Every structure is written in structure tokens, then in C-alpha cells.
Amino acid sequence: MRQHPTAIALFSLLCLLSTAALAAKTNPSPTPTKDLSFELKAVDNHFDPRQLEPGEEFMGLEVVSVQADSLPEYGVIGRVQFRGQIVLTGTYEPNHQLPGNTKIPCFVVDEAAAKQLPRFRGDDRQVWFCFNNPEVAKQQLGGEDTQPKKAIIAINDYETVYYPSDAFDTATLVRVITQE
Numbered sequence: 191m192r193q194h195p196t197a198i199a200l201f202s203l204l205c206l207l208s209t210a211a212l213a214a215k216t217n218p219s220p221t222p223t224k225d226l227s228f229e230l231k232a233v234d235n236h237f238d239p240r241q242l243e244p245g246e247e248f249m250g251l252e253v254v255s256v257q258a259d260s261l262p263e264y265g266v267i268g269r270v271q272f273r274g275q276i277v278l279t280g281t282y283e284p285n286h287q288l289p290g291n292t293k294i295p296c297f298v299v300d301e302a303a304a305k306q307l308p309r310f311r312g313d314d315r316q317v318w319f320c321f322n323n324p325e326v327a328k329q330q331l332g333g334e335d336t337q338p339k340k341a342i343i344a345i346n347d348y349e350t351v352y353y354p355s356d357a358f359d360t361a362t363l364v365r366v367i368t369q370e
Contacts, residue, residue: 236308236311251308253272269350276348295331296321297319
């Protein structure tokens, strides 16, 4: 009996495809579900400080310290310090005016980048902070004679403060990635 290699190959391929189709019908793969946990964490950056403990992690940052109180008209207030590096886009303000006519270098975070920073639940203020290493900020981003400018920076030791007062958030400038 004479064998035809092309016919045998086609018949084998047809059998293989039929078996795969039959297996797919009898054992369908589950509908893929998208893991939204990362996206939810990135979008919901608000927290209740009473539920955080030093040493825990929130949004990939280590909780260093927590102070929480409550005021009826403001809800939960306080301050929470985090450790971990974050890259942010925003505007460097070399002479941010603070109460008492004090000027200090600060950074106003872009709206999209602000979702990377932890915030007290209920805190919907514009996100900005001043550098707790102002001399480094002035050296790397420009001193008092510099105009506000866009920049991408890396920070560490972010502390968010939510009080009905002139208190403000702080962070340590680690490095400047780009600036305009």
C-alpha cells in the first residue's frame, strides 16, 4: 500500500484541531477576570489614620508614625509619616509664602500624580508639600531667585498633615529627575 505524506500530515492536523476544539467545549477556560486591586489602590489613596499602625504598609509605603485625633466639625485629623520613595510631577515653588512671612521651597503636585500620595479620608485640598531639606531643594531646583517651574522629582519621608491650621505636608527631596 502506497502512503501519501501530504495526505497523512493534513489528516493528522485535522485530528489535532478537532481534539483541541472538543477539549475546549468540554472544559472551557474560565472567563479571564482583570485584577483591579492595583488600580483601586492607586485610585483610592485616602485612609483613616486610626486604622494604620507603624510598620504597616499603605500604597507601597511604610507607615512610620501616626497621630490621630477627632474634631466634630472636621472629623479625623492628625499627621502620618510614610517612608518610601515616590516619583512625582508638579511645580517647584522656590518662595512659597507661609504664615509669618516665611518663605520656603515647596512643590505643588500635579492632579494625576497626587493620587500616588496617601491622603486623610475627607482631605480634598490641593496636594502640595514643603521640603524638609530646603537647602538641597534650592541647590538642585534653584534658589529664591528662581521662577516656579515644572519638574519631576523623587521624594522620601512624606508626611501628610490634616489639621484646621497652618500646618503643611513635608517630604525629603531625594533627586531631581527633570526640570524645565
